[in-house]
Amino acid sequence: MTNDNPIVRLDGVRLDRGGRTVLHDISLEVPRGQVVAVLGPSGSGKSTLLAALTGELPAAAGRVEVLGQAMPERQRELLELRKGIGVMLQGNGLLTDLTAAENVALPLRAHTPLPKPVIDRLVRMKLHAVGLRAVADAFPRELSGGMARRVALARALALDPPLMIYDEPLTGLDPIASGVVMALVRRLNDTLGLTSIVVTHHVHETLPVADHAIVIANGRIVFSGSPDALSASPDPLVQQFLRGDPDGPIPFDSRGGFNAAAPTAEEAA
Numbered sequence: 001m002t003n004d005n006p007i008v009r010l011d012g013v014r015l016d017r018g019g020r021t022v023l024h025d026i027s028l029e030v031p032r033g034q035v036v037a038v039l040g041p042s043g044s045g046k047s048t049l050l051a052a053l054t055g056e057l058p059a060a061a062g063r064v065e066v067l068g069q070a071m072p073e074r075q076r077e078l079l080e081l082r083k084g085i086g087v088m089l090q091g092n093g094l095l096t097d098l099t100a101a102e103n104v105a106l107p108l109r110a111h112t113p114l115p116k117p118v119i120d121r122l123v124r125m126k127l128h129a130v131g132l133r134a135v136a137d138a139f140p141r142e143l144s145g146g147m148a149r150r151v152a153l154a155r156a157l158a159l160d161p162p163l164m165i166y167d168e169p170l171t172g173l174d175p176i177a178s179g180v181v182m183a184l185v186r187r188l189n190d191t192l193g194l195t196s197i198v199v200t201h202h203v204h205e206t207l208p209v210a211d212h213a214i215v216i217a218n219g220r221i222v223f224s225g226s227p228d229a230l231s232a233s234p235d236p237l238v239q240q241f242l243r244g245d246p247d248g249p250i251p252f253d254s255r256g257g258f259n260a261a262a263p264t265a266e267e268a269a
């Protein structure tokens, strides 16, 4: 495998949840080194796509390749692959009775045999990378929302994964904290040689740091291209999403998924 190979490749992937198809025929490639924004309205299937990238949700059809290998079916191989994927989940997921440093140390304790002094040093380096070395001994409740998010980011980076996935990293943050977090995502991506996939509906905060944008709506990828091309897209679906209009080709309650654009006669009545 050369480094020119995409770090993520999906080919004709279908993803089902609760017996219903959420995403149809998804094909995409994520080149190494990029920050890719996966955008879409609430309920469009962003988290479902993310679950396929981490192997949590097997594809109902098609092929998912991550870090140059097909998504393993066997649990042990899957766990090994997941060590190469840093995931920052919605919210912080920090353990409240552990300090910031102890939270960041968790993956290192769980997945490496490293002695404590080495783990302590690595934790300090990770906290330094997110600009928070000074709060190593603080508990999550003593941190602002933005700082807690950065600690969660440091924890996701703990095992030096080549691929970072962020699920709604800006939820609950004010505009300033959002700007800090997104600038950090970009800086860490470039300085540590990562690839980053940011799953979000925060378009305007995310596009400025993204190299590539994908928009999901009505069960499919409706746009894939540069942030500039996204802003200029004449597609009514894309425009509705960018403007946040309740009326248009994306149903207001898009939880109905792929078929939601065409309500049943009962729903329409």
Ligand SMILES: Nc1ncnc2c1ncn2[C@@H]1O[C@H](COP(=O)(O)OP(=O)(O)OP(=O)(O)O)[C@@H](O)[C@H]1O
Residues within 6 Å of the ligand: 017, 018, 019, 022, 040, 041, 042, 043, 044, 045, 046, 047, 048, 049, 201, 254, 255, 256, 257
């Ligand atoms: N475990 C599940 N079982 C059944 N249906 C599910 C499950 N998880 C998600 N869904 C459905 O799949 C669709 C897509 O949900 P998903 O969470 O992927 O969307 P999303 O774009 O991430 O939404 P949000 O931005 O609100 O987080 C929704 O219709 C949702 O109700």
